[in-house]
Amino acid sequence: MNPLSIYDVFPKDWRDVFTPGHPVGMGLDLATTEKKTSNPSALTLTQKLSQDFYARLIIRWKTADPEVTEAILRHALDLPHGLKPRRLSIDATNERLWATQLRKKFIGLVPVTLVISSESIIIQGESLSYKQYTGNLLVNAVEENRLILPPESWVSTDFRLVKRDRGTFVAEIDKGGNHADTFDSTKLSILSLVDGSGPAIADAANVGSFGPRSSGRKVKNPYARQFEKRRGRSLTA
Numbered sequence: 001m002n003p004l005s006i007y008d009v010f011p012k013d014w015r016d017v018f019t020p021g022h023p024v025g026m027g028l029d030l031a032t033t034e035k036k037t038s039n040p041s042a043l044t045l046t047q048k049l050s051q052d053f054y055a056r057l058i059i060r061w062k063t064a065d066p067e068v069t070e071a072i073l074r075h076a077l078d079l080p081h082g083l084k085p086r087r088l089s090i091d092a093t094n095e096r097l098w099a100t101q102l103r104k105k106f107i108g109l110v111p112v113t114l115v116i117s118s119e120s121i122i123i124q125g126e127s128l129s130y131k132q133y134t135g136n137l138l139v140n141a142v143e144e145n146r147l148i149l150p151p152e153s154w155v156s157t158d159f160r161l162v163k164r165d166r167g168t169f170v171a172e173i174d175k176g177g178n179h180a181d182t183f184d185s186t187k188l189s190i191l192s193l194v195d196g197s198g199p200a201i202a203d204a205a206n207v208g209s210f211g212p213r214s215s216g217r218k219v220k221n222p223y224a225r226q227f228e229k230r231r232g233r234s235l236t237a
Contacts, residue, residue, distance in 0.1 A: 004068050006075045009061045017056050020081035022049050024056070026088040026110070027188025028073070028102075029181045030095040033064055039173070041069055042181035043076060045085070046189035053141050053190055054148045058155055058182050066098060070105065077109055085110050087192035091184055093117040113195065115188060135162075135169040137194065138187040149186075158182045 018024070029042045045057040057076070063069060077085065088106065092099035092114040103112040117131035128136075141147035149155055161171045161180040171180035 003065070004061060004063050006068075006071050009059050009072055010075065011057075011059075014057055015078075015080040018047060018080055018083060019049060019054075020083070022047050022083075023193055024048075024079060024083055024085045025189045025192030026076065026085045027185040027190070027192060028088060028090045029184040029188065030069070030091060030098060031062070031181070032066070032095060032098065033062065035062070035177070037175070037177040038062060039177050039179040040181055042185035043072065044182065044185040044189040045076060045079075046186065046193060048193045052146045052148060053193065055150060055186055055189070058150055058152075058186065060158075060178075060181055060185075062177075066101075070102070073102070073106060074109075077106075085192070087111045087113060087195065089113045089115050089188040089192045089195070091115055091117065091188060113192070115191070129168065132168050134187040134191050137190045138183065141190065147186075147190075155182055 024045055024047050027044045027046070031039050031041045033039075040060040040062045042058070042060040044055055047054045047056050059072075061068070061072065073088075079085070088110045090099045090102060090112065093116050096114075096116075099114050103114060106112055115130050115134070117129060119130050120127050121130060121133050122128075123133060138147065149159075157174070158178055158180055159182065161174060161178065162169055162183050163171070171183070173179050
């Protein structure tokens with residue numbers, strides 16, 4: 001088997017979709033295996049324009065070689081228009097040692113935050129785990145039609161592996177070993193954009209709905225209408 005190359009992972013002309021002068025957040029969900037049915041690593045670069053989040057790049061890959069992941073990160077940092085990511089948030093829940101090593105290597109290039117899903121954060125006087133908090137950041141953006149995703153079927157399929165269960169988020173595993181990894185990397189990229197930039201609202205009480213709120217805005221997210229109210233069930237069209 002030929003070794004994985006960054007050119008196998010990145011779409012051609014991926015830099016062309018970025019808009020000058022707007023902040024970019026990075027989110028990384030780590031995995032260290034490359035078997036056919038193992039879960040992949042995933043990386044999302046999201047750009048914020050006004051109040052909207054545009055997922056400019058979502059990629060996933062399988063490798064047992066940490067140097068491949070490092071090369072992918074370095075390539076992703078090479079943004080056009082003089083843009084520099086505001087922050088890189090890494091899910092360090094299951095790969096804490098590797099995440100710590102990545103932070104040491106990349107801290108000189110981009111601010112790096114390690115996120116432990118089980119740790120708590122206080123939002124509007126209520127204690128949430130980071131898993132709940134970041135999941136709600138993404139879901140609220142979907143409900144309010146403020147998250148614009150690439151029109152790729154595999155992205156939609158991966159997001160639909162997620163379901164809400166008793167106030168938190170869980171994910172099924174598909175036949176290829178995918179585990180909503182791009183959902184996780186995307187929520188972390190949004191965290192990178194809102195963390196430390198002022199008050200960020202994650203509506204912890206709204207745990208039973210993926211349905212759109214009555215904001216009066218036109219739907220710009222092609223997936224927004226696909227999320228239905230389902231407690232404890234997978235997201236379906």
